[in-house]
Amino acid sequence: MTMLSVDQLNQVYVDTYTGEATVAIEDVSFDVPEGQFVSVIGPSGCGKTTVLNIVAGFVDATGGTVRLQGSPVSGPGPDRGVVFQDFALFPWKTVEANIAFGLKTQGVGKVERRAKAQEMIDLVGLTGFEKKYPHELSGGMRQRAGVARVLATEPAIMLMDEPFASVDAQTRRVLQQEVLRIWEQRRTTVLFVTHDVDEAVFMSDRVVVLSPRPSTVRADLSIQIPRPRSWTDMHTNTEFVRIRRELMTMLGVETGVETGSRSAP
Amino acid sequence: MTVVEKLRPRARAASTAWFVSPFAVLLAVWLIAIPAFDVSARTFPSAPAVWSAFVDLATDGDLTSHVLTSLGRVFAGAGIAVVVGVPFGLLMGMSAGLSAFFAPLLRFSVALAGIAWIPLATLWLGYGNNAVVFVVFNAVFFAIVYNSMLGVRQTSTSLLRAARSLGASRWRMFWEIYLPGALPNIVTGARVGLGFAWRGLIAAEIIATSTGLGYTLFLARQYYETDVIILMMILIGILWLIMDRLILAPLERRTVQRWSAERRERA
Numbered sequence: 001m002t003m004l005s006v007d008q009l010n011q012v013y014v015d016t017y018t019g020e021a022t023v024a025i026e027d028v029s030f031d032v033p034e035g036q037f038v039s040v041i042g043p044s045g046c047g048k049t050t051v052l053n054i055v056a057g058f059v060d061a062t063g064g065t066v067r068l069q070g071s072p073v074s075g076p077g078p079d080r081g082v083v084f085q086d087f088a089l090f091p092w093k094t095v096e097a098n099i100a101f102g103l104k105t106q107g108v109g110k111v112e113r114r115a116k117a118q119e120m121i122d123l124v125g126l127t128g129f130e131k132k133y134p135h136e137l138s139g140g141m142r143q144r145a146g147v148a149r150v151l152a153t154e155p156a157i158m159l160m161d162e163p164f165a166s167v168d169a170q171t172r173r174v175l176q177q178e179v180l181r182i183w184e185q186r187r188t189t190v191l192f193v194t195h196d197v198d199e200a201v202f203m204s205d206r207v208v209v210l211s212p213r214p215s216t217v218r219a220d221l222s223i224q225i226p227r228p229r230s231w232t233d234m235h236t237n238t239e240f241v242r243i244r245r246e247l248m249t250m251l252g253v254e255t256g257v258e259t260g261s262r263s264a265p
Numbered sequence: 266m267t268v269v270e271k272l273r274p275r276a277r278a279a280s281t282a283w284f285v286s287p288f289a290v291l292l293a294v295w296l297i298a299i300p301a302f303d304v305s306a307r308t309f310p311s312a313p314a315v316w317s318a319f320v321d322l323a324t325d326g327d328l329t330s331h332v333l334t335s336l337g338r339v340f341a342g343a344g345i346a347v348v349v350g351v352p353f354g355l356l357m358g359m360s361a362g363l364s365a366f367f368a369p370l371l372r373f374s375v376a377l378a379g380i381a382w383i384p385l386a387t388l389w390l391g392y393g394n395n396a397v398v399f400v401v402f403n404a405v406f407f408a409i410v411y412n413s414m415l416g417v418r419q420t421s422t423s424l425l426r427a428a429r430s431l432g433a434s435r436w437r438m439f440w441e442i443y444l445p446g447a448l449p450n451i452v453t454g455a456r457v458g459l460g461f462a463w464r465g466l467i468a469a470e471i472i473a474t475s476t477g478l479g480y481t482l483f484l485a486r487q488y489y490e491t492d493v494i495i496l497m498m499i500l501i502g503i504l505w506l507i508m509d510r511l512i513l514a515p516l517e518r519r520t521v522q523r524w525s526a527e528r529r530e531r532a
């Protein structure tokens with residue numbers, strides 16, 4: 001079943017000061033089947049964030065439609081959970097209250113809310129940090145809370161815009177594996193935006209490649225690396241290396257140098 | 266953890282010492298300069314004279330009632346301003362239409378807030394408590410509204426988006442996102458506003474009543490009681506500091522500082 005369908009999306013930004021129009025997205029269409037992990041990748045400024053914000057309902061598209069389970073979306077809603085690059089945890093709420101917030105808006109009772117939040121906290125590995133405030137957590141832990149907050153309400157799709165860009169390289173690897181571990185348990189449909197080729201290949205079932213601005217879909221690659229995946233053996237995986245090289249070439253990155261300098265973690 | 270706990274009382278003592286030291290220096294200069302330059306009591310009172318004015322007023326019972334009257338007026342006026350001004354400011358921050366409509370009025374009123382309303386306040390409400398409370402309210406209101414509005418505007422976009430995408434209604438947004446998000450600015454507004462409150466109070470008490478610290482301050486002028494004048498000024502300053510330390514600072518500690526390490530450093 002198709003969970004999300006993005007059809008002929010077009011986005012023109014008009015500078016309110018100069019009146020100048022920028023075509024951010026020319027024409028982007030793709031589908032995300034239920035339970036699939038799909039990454040959108042492309043050069044900086046090609047409109048990845050714009051696509052995600054339109055799907056999330058934060059931005060109104062100038063053209064095209066976004067459908068979730070067949071019905072057009074308008075405005076943000078709990079059927080699409082968003083994980084933010086800057087975490088966007090409420091600083092005045094504890095980890096537990098942050099994670100339970102979506103349940104509260106749905107009118108879930110206190111006891112049930114507690115239980116569900118605790119389940120999510122355990123799932124993402126934040127046990128013991130329930131009563132902490134976000135500023136008392138490391139970046140990696142904050143993003144675990146961000147993921148837990150979204151999963152708590154069981155949205156139809158989880159949207160992530162470079163969710164690991166604000167944490168250090170080491171933590172990023174760990175989080176990528178963690179999110180995959182969680183995802184493999186739940187199989188929530190995921191739309192994942194990144195500019196990191198390795199990340200996209202490692203995480204996804206499919207990678208949608210956007211061209212430079214004004215963007216169109218340049219390629220749509222299926223990734224057949226068996227799960228569960230782990231970084232330990234990824235760089236010797238022929239499928240990983242092949243798709244990675246293909247994407248690097250497509251995005252105009254010097255593959256030889258990059259591959260040569262890389263060491264497995 | 267234990268290291269922090271051990272350091273705390275020492276750090277607090279040090280900060281108190283820093284806070285008190287300029288006043289100690291001022292007091293020393295005062296004690297020395299008045300006799301040294303043989304300043305007449307009509308120009309400026311000596312420190313011992315102010316102290317004995319304090320003892321006199323405190324023992325005959327009048328001082329307590331003046332202090333309580335003035336404090337009551339500040340609390341009433343500022344309290345109403347907070348209760349009305351915070352929601353109004355938040356709503357203005359939340360709604361472009363509301364803020365577009367009220368912003369020009371707010372801006373127009375800034376120079377007029379508080380004291381300029383004394384004549385009308387006395388015409389409407391007569392001489393006495395109500396007129397003073399109204400003037401205090403008026404002096405505080407604009408600072409509270411403006412800062413509450415600013416607080417909403419400064420709440421980060423991704424927090425608002427997160428709340429909306431988690432399904433928060435307008436009502437929930439107001440209580441759980443906009444209000445706490447704006448709290449740092451609201452505290453700033455309350456701080457600025459309370460300063461205005463005392464100034465408004467003094468002016469209003471001079472004109473519109475026959476009790477309170479401001480009234481006593483002004484009355485003393487007729488009898489050339491510079492010791493009473495200075496005493497009242499010192500008392501008002503101290504009361505303001507106490508309010509700041511006992512109400513605003515703990516509020517700030519329990520909320521804004523509890524939620525964020527960065528804000529504490531910035532403040």
Ligand SMILES: Nc1ncnc2c1ncn2[C@@H]1O[C@H](COP(=O)(O)OP(=O)(O)OP(=O)(O)O)[C@@H](O)[C@H]1O
Nearest residue numbers: 013022024043044045046047048049050051195213
């Ligand atoms: N609110 C806006 N107003 C005007 N122009 C915008 C706005 N948001 C994005 N743009 C422009 O649209 C284009 C696409 O931006 P977008 O942020 O979607 O790209 P991106 O692919 O996410 O980039 P990055 O990889 O750097 O995150 C850019 O040229 C950007 O300058």
Ligand SMILES: [Mg+2]
Nearest residue numbers: 048049050161
């Ligand atoms: Mg982006």
